[in-house]
Amino acid sequence: MKKDNLIIAKKKFKSRLIVGTGKYKTMSECAKAIKLSGAEIVTVAVRRVNISDKNKPLLMDYIDPKKITYLPNTAGCFNSKEALRTLRLAREIGGWKLVKLEVLGDKENLFPDMIETLESTEVLTKEGFKVMVYCNDDPLMAKRLENVGAAAIMPLAAPIGSGLGIQNKINIQIIRKQTKLPLIIDAGLGQASDATIAMELGCDGVLVNTAIAKAKKPFDMALAFKNAVIAGRQSYNSGRIDKTLMGNPSSPLKGII
Amino acid sequence: MKKIKIKVNGKNRSISETYKLSDLIKHLKIPMKKVAIELNEEIIDKKNVNKIKLNQNDKIEIVHFIGGG
Numbered sequence: 375m376k377k378d379n380l381i382i383a384k385k386k387f388k389s390r391l392i393v394g395t396g397k398y399k400t401m402s403e404c405a406k407a408i409k410l411s412g413a414e415i416v417t418v419a420v421r422r423v424n425i426s427d428k429n430k431p432l433l434m435d436y437i438d439p440k441k442i443t444y445l446p447n448t449a450g451c452f453n454s455k456e457a458l459r460t461l462r463l464a465r466e467i468g469g470w471k472l473v474k475l476e477v478l479g480d481k482e483n484l485f486p487d488m489i490e491t492l493e494s495t496e497v498l499t500k501e502g503f504k505v506m507v508y509c510n511d512d513p514l515m516a517k518r519l520e521n522v523g524a525a526a527i528m529p530l531a532a533p534i535g536s537g538l539g540i541q542n543k544i545n546i547q548i549i550r551k552q553t554k555l556p557l558i559i560d561a562g563l564g565q566a567s568d569a570t571i572a573m574e575l576g577c578d579g580v581l582v583n584t585a586i587a588k589a590k591k592p593f594d595m596a597l598a599f600k601n602a603v604i605a606g607r608q609s610y611n612s613g614r615i616d617k618t619l620m621g622n623p624s625s626p627l628k629g630i631i
Numbered sequence: 632m633k634k635i636k637i638k639v640n641g642k643n644r645s646i647s648e649t650y651k652l653s654d655l656i657k658h659l660k661i662p663m664k665k666v667a668i669e670l671n672e673e674i675i676d677k678k679n680v681n682k683i684k685l686n687q688n689d690k691i692e693i694v695h696f697i698g699g700g
């Protein structure tokens with residue numbers, strides 16, 4: 375079988391599963407789940423250093439940024455200014471240019487503010503960032519993001535952390551049809567089969583955090599997602615059969631006794 | 632020695648007026664390679680921390696990566 379890598383901003387990845395590092399009970403639980411998931415890219419948040427408790431464990435001590443690609447995000451940012459500030463700081467920590475932009479518009483549903491998102495994508499791209507953009511599942515907006523230089527389109531399946539799975543398959547398929555950019559489902563998946571469905575729709579990858587971190591058995595779920603993404607991709611590449619209304623016997627009719 | 636007041640990650644702090652940014656980082660035992668620093672909302676090139684003198688009412692933000700989705 376020929377190599378089927380995920381390519382983002384000219385960088386090759388074997389795994390099509392990207393995982394978040396939030397919501398785990400401990401850093402070591404997080405690190406083990408990532409290992410089991412096989413993910414080569416993990417999202418991370420930028421926050422103040424706790425200067426009063428210097429012994430607090432650091433993420434970088436558990437997940438080696440030389441082995442795993444850190445994808446700094448702008449989680450918690452509600453406007454372009456905050457998002458730009460966050461990612462410029464992230465770049466300063468150690469030269470990160472591949473970033474996840476996420477500008478939220480509403481504290482309840484956590485839907486992205488697409489106007490602020492579009493503006494930020496354009497500014498960041500001009501500054502040399504490779505921007506993977508969390509967005510809604512609107513094909514028109516996805517096109518606009520592509521036009522201003524997004525490195526990947528990352529529509530939501532459903533609200534962040536909701537576990538509802540893909541709510542609008544048609545839109546995802548339309549976006550798939552119109553873009554050659556990496557298309558990654560970001561947010562809203564609840565179980566491994568949701569990831570398979572995303573991959574069967576032709577997505578290039580999925581980004582999962584809560585569904586693994588908050589599963590009753592996060593390690594098993596990490597493995598389940600790994601397998602689900604592989605299965606979905608293989609299924610997509612294999613070319614599914616046409617759907618028919620009526621039955622079609624699997625055993626030959628000729629020679630029936 | 633005269634002291635000046637600054638804010639580090641939102642908290643007030645009193646330091647010697649001779650302090651440079653590098654002295655503060657050292658004092659706080661911050662691993663430089665794992666953080667980014669802002670002085671009065673401007674990102675600091677970490678190579679220059681020993682050249683930057685701190686002044687009264689300076690606002691410093693020191694950030695790093697934590698778990699996130």
